[in-house]
Amino acid sequence: MSKDSLTKLTSKLKDFAVRRDWEQFHSPKNLAMALSGEAGELLEHFQWLTEQQSQQIEANKKQEVAYEMADILIYLLRLSERLDIDLVAAAYEKMAINEERYPADKVKGDFRRAEEYE
Amino acid sequence: MSKDSLTKLTSKLKDFAVRRDWEQFHSPKNLAMALSGEAGELLEHFQWLTEQQSQQIEANKKQEVAYEMADILIYLLRLSERLDIDLVAAAYEKMAINEERYPADKVKGDFRRAEEYE
Amino acid sequence: MSKDSLTKLTSKLKDFAVRRDWEQFHSPKNLAMALSGEAGELLEHFQWLTEQQSQQIEANKKQEVAYEMADILIYLLRLSERLDIDLVAAAYEKMAINEERYPADKVKGDFRRAEEYE
Amino acid sequence: MSKDSLTKLTSKLKDFAVRRDWEQFHSPKNLAMALSGEAGELLEHFQWLTEQQSQQIEANKKQEVAYEMADILIYLLRLSERLDIDLVAAAYEKMAINEERYPADKVKGDFRRAEEYE
Numbered sequence: 249m250s251k252d253s254l255t256k257l258t259s260k261l262k263d264f265a266v267r268r269d270w271e272q273f274h275s276p277k278n279l280a281m282a283l284s285g286e287a288g289e290l291l292e293h294f295q296w297l298t299e300q301q302s303q304q305i306e307a308n309k310k311q312e313v314a315y316e317m318a319d320i321l322i323y324l325l326r327l328s329e330r331l332d333i334d335l336v337a338a339a340y341e342k343m344a345i346n347e348e349r350y351p352a353d354k355v356k357g358d359f360r361r362a363e364e365y366e
Numbered sequence: 367m368s369k370d371s372l373t374k375l376t377s378k379l380k381d382f383a384v385r386r387d388w389e390q391f392h393s394p395k396n397l398a399m400a401l402s403g404e405a406g407e408l409l410e411h412f413q414w415l416t417e418q419q420s421q422q423i424e425a426n427k428k429q430e431v432a433y434e435m436a437d438i439l440i441y442l443l444r445l446s447e448r449l450d451i452d453l454v455a456a457a458y459e460k461m462a463i464n465e466e467r468y469p470a471d472k473v474k475g476d477f478r479r480a481e482e483y484e
Numbered sequence: 485m486s487k488d489s490l491t492k493l494t495s496k497l498k499d500f501a502v503r504r505d506w507e508q509f510h511s512p513k514n515l516a517m518a519l520s521g522e523a524g525e526l527l528e529h530f531q532w533l534t535e536q537q538s539q540q541i542e543a544n545k546k547q548e549v550a551y552e553m554a555d556i557l558i559y560l561l562r563l564s565e566r567l568d569i570d571l572v573a574a575a576y577e578k579m580a581i582n583e584e585r586y587p588a589d590k591v592k593g594d595f596r597r598a599e600e601y602e
Numbered sequence: 603m604s605k606d607s608l609t610k611l612t613s614k615l616k617d618f619a620v621r622r623d624w625e626q627f628h629s630p631k632n633l634a635m636a637l638s639g640e641a642g643e644l645l646e647h648f649q650w651l652t653e654q655q656s657q658q659i660e661a662n663k664k665q666e667v668a669y670e671m672a673d674i675l676i677y678l679l680r681l682s683e684r685l686d687i688d689l690v691a692a693a694y695e696k697m698a699i700n701e702e703r704y705p706a707d708k709v710k711g712d713f714r715r716a717e718e719y720e
Contacts, residue, residue, distance in 0.1 A: 556641075
């Protein structure tokens with residue numbers, strides 16, 4: 249990860265946990281659970297909305313959604329630090345894989361997953 | 367979001383979707399579902415491991431975990447772009463809130479959530 | 485839970501785990517993770533479908549969805565057995581609470597959650 | 603599904619939704635999201651507990667856990683009704699599949715998933 253916003257944030261998050269003696273709770277297993285719990289909270293904001301409504305949420309709800317997304321990022325960065333995973337590098341690798349699996353001319357406008365093509 | 371790795375990644379992800387005519391599927395509602403689905407896959411890697419084992423996964427599993435985390439970051443960035451949310455700024459705001467809710471001297475070594483203190 | 489289909493299923497699931505010496509992995513924490521992982525797999529079947537398409541899935545996909553739902557029920561029953569919770573009784577209690585929180589004449593056709601009314 | 607507790611519960615849940623004019627929101631897609639949101643809430647009760655602590659939660663927390671599990675069952679039954687899926691039959695079919703995939707003498711005490719054996 250380059251020396252930029254994510255690096256700084258990751259380091260601040262570690263410091264936050266250390267000052268509270270919370271690193272003992274931050275096993276990868278527990279952090280994956282916490283991340284998934286926050287993903288569930290994110291879902292709850294959208295579950296009864298139409299797709300169109302989900303694009304036009306009002307300011308209050310948008311603020312809450314932003315904080316759920318922040319929580320997800322926070323646990324994602326904590327987990328990457330605990331497992332020594334370079335998150336941005338992994339994202340670029342995954343994008344390269346997806347370029348191969350979903351050639352633009354083949355999948356254009358098609359929503360199926362790669363395993364559903366054959 | 368500062369002009370750095372996340373900004374570049376967000377822009378490349380948008381381009382990836384546009385070239386496949388996939389933006390039509392990327393409503394905030396659908397992206398929240400996709401993110402939560404990936405969080406579920408992340409969980410599956412850790413569900414039968416002890417906390418200690420989850421800290422010491424071997425290289426193959428770590429690679430798979432890195433890709434699940436990459437998928438989560440990818441959907442998180444797509445969602446932030448669709449809703450025009452500055453993810454890193456939101457994370458700093460959320461950390462400031464957490465500093466207030468969980469004063470280091472009060473919660474040291476205690477894992478309860480804020481609402482469980484009273 | 486009345487002596488019926490769920491009771492029988494719960495008992496068969498326990499037997500399945502005992503014969504494999506898997507009860508050691510079936511802590512409530514781990515079962516909650518496994519359940520949530522399956523819920524994530526369920527999501528993946530629907531994430532790019534419109535709501536209308538989700539009501540009209542074809543036979544193959546319906547079979548897969550049925551198995552994901554079966555997995556969720558399986559972990560739910562295992563968890564209820566480990567924690568000695570009467571799942572059906574809890575569902576009736578929760579419905580009674582919901583009758584109070586969401587009076588039919590007040591919420592008719594409105595999708596907001598109780599905490600969003602004020 | 604046999605004519606028993608689940609059948610009755612499913613019918614009462616449908617009635618609850620119809621009286622509120624909520625069936626319009628209960629597409630399979632939306633119900634899968636709601637179920638997954640509740641699974642996330644279940645996780646949150648266990649995320650910082652050790653496995654042993656998760657087996658010994660006190661009465662208050664157990665009541666809350668029971669209600670989260672009730673919510674999951676409720677959405678699972680609503681979804682089975684919308685898709686006309688016999689949930690208990692699917693669970694027995696899935697168990698038969700699992701008996702084949704995980705022969706008791708081969709997997710005894712081993713937590714790996716079927717695809718991790720080779």
